[in-house]
Amino acid sequence: MQMKPYRIGTRGSPLALAQASETRARLMAAHDLPEEAFEIVVLSTKGDRVTDRPLSEIGGKGLFTEEIEEQLSDGRLDLAVHSTKDMPTSLPDGLDLIAYLEREDVRDAFIGRTAPRLEDLPPNAVVGSASLRRQALIRRLRPDLSVITFRGQVETRLRKLDEGQADATLLAHAGLKRLGNTEVITELLDPEKFPPAPGQGAICIEARSNDERIAQLLAPINHVDTHVALMCERAFLAALDGSCRTPIAGHATIEDGHLSFYGMVLTPDGSVWHDIRTTGPAGDAAELGADAGAEIRGRAGPAFFETWA
Numbered sequence: 001m002q003m004k005p006y007r008i009g010t011r012g013s014p015l016a017l018a019q020a021s022e023t024r025a026r027l028m029a030a031h032d033l034p035e036e037a038f039e040i041v042v043l044s045t046k047g048d049r050v051t052d053r054p055l056s057e058i059g060g061k062g063l064f065t066e067e068i069e070e071q072l073s074d075g076r077l078d079l080a081v082h083s084t085k086d087m088p089t090s091l092p093d094g095l096d097l098i099a100y101l102e103r104e105d106v107r108d109a110f111i112g113r114t115a116p117r118l119e120d121l122p123p124n125a126v127v128g129s130a131s132l133r134r135q136a137l138i139r140r141l142r143p144d145l146s147v148i149t150f151r152g153q154v155e156t157r158l159r160k161l162d163e164g165q166a167d168a169t170l171l172a173h174a175g176l177k178r179l180g181n182t183e184v185i186t187e188l189l190d191p192e193k194f195p196p197a198p199g200q201g202a203i204c205i206e207a208r209s210n211d212e213r214i215a216q217l218l219a220p221i222n223h224v225d226t227h228v229a230l231m232c233e234r235a236f237l238a239a240l241d242g243s244c245r246t247p248i249a250g251h252a253t254i255e256d257g258h259l260s261f262y263g264m265v266l267t268p269d270g271s272v273w274h275d276i277r278t279t280g281p282a283g284d285a286a287e288l289g290a291d292a293g294a295e296i297r298g299r300a301g302p303a304f305f306e307t308w309a
């Protein structure tokens with residue numbers, strides 16, 4: 001008897017589709033299964049439909065996940081592929097991030113139309129970005145620039161840049177690589193000066209927490225060091241109550257069982273920031289991230305977090 005295909009949920013953007021295909025290819029290879037063993041189910045989310053306002057304004061958790069998570073919960077989907085960066089720290093009851101694919105490059109890419117490097121832009125040049133973290137980091141490094149909100153899929157943002165709506169924009173290197181569109185990049189930003197978002201560059205797979213069959217399906221494609229790094233970054237984010245309204249950066253790396261983490265919080269105007277560096281055994285990943293978040297919270301004081309409200 002023919003088995004029913006595993007149903008993989010995804011958003012419909014070119015990046016989301018590329019990530020779902022990559023996940024399917026890894027599952028096919030890991031289990032020696034044909035393509036027909038998987039069905040990619042494309043769902044539209046609120047975040048995809050509302051494109052005329054900044055994400056931070058539309059608000060609400062899980063803007064890009066609600067419709068997909070409903071179908072995971074009720075069994076219409078078996079797994080869902082996401083950019084970890086877009087995932088809230090708390091998921092609906094009964095769902096978990098079960099596996100992470102090996103992380104791509106975490107760096108942000110600078111795409112300069114009128115100058116190749118962030119430091120070469122003339123005063124008052126316009127940089128378009130939808131991300132509060134990128135906006136705040138640009139203002140921190142270059143308070144003389146003008147930052148505007150750029151939303152939409154990667155392709156839309158590049159089109160806006162081409163049309164001259166801005167002198168430069170920033171996008172995740174990982175996404176551009178997955179779209180085969182790296183030739184637009186004019187500079188890769190140093191993660192020490194321009195730290196990435198927690199989760200950037202990592203594809204995660206969400207499924208029902210108690211579904212043993214899916215857990216076994218996913219186990220061979222989980223990349224352990226990526227998983228551990230992401231536990232730390234997401235614990236940091238959770239300790240800071242991070243949402244898409246908040247400029248937070250965080251990046252953990254693992255080497256020989258040893259974790260190093262660098263995190264930063266900023267005011268939206270980039271004028272005040274607090275950063276932290278920590279290291280420890282990879283086995284303590286979540287604790288290291290949570291402690292780093294608590295320490296920054298204490299150091300910054302409550303007034304700092306009011307700038308986020």
Ligand SMILES: NCc1[nH]cc(CCC(=O)O)c1CC(=O)O
Binds near residue numbers: 083084154200
């Ligand atoms: N919020 C959109 C989003 N979510 C994940 C990526 C890139 C891929 C990744 O970080 O894994 C992007 C686009 C971007 O930031 O350029």
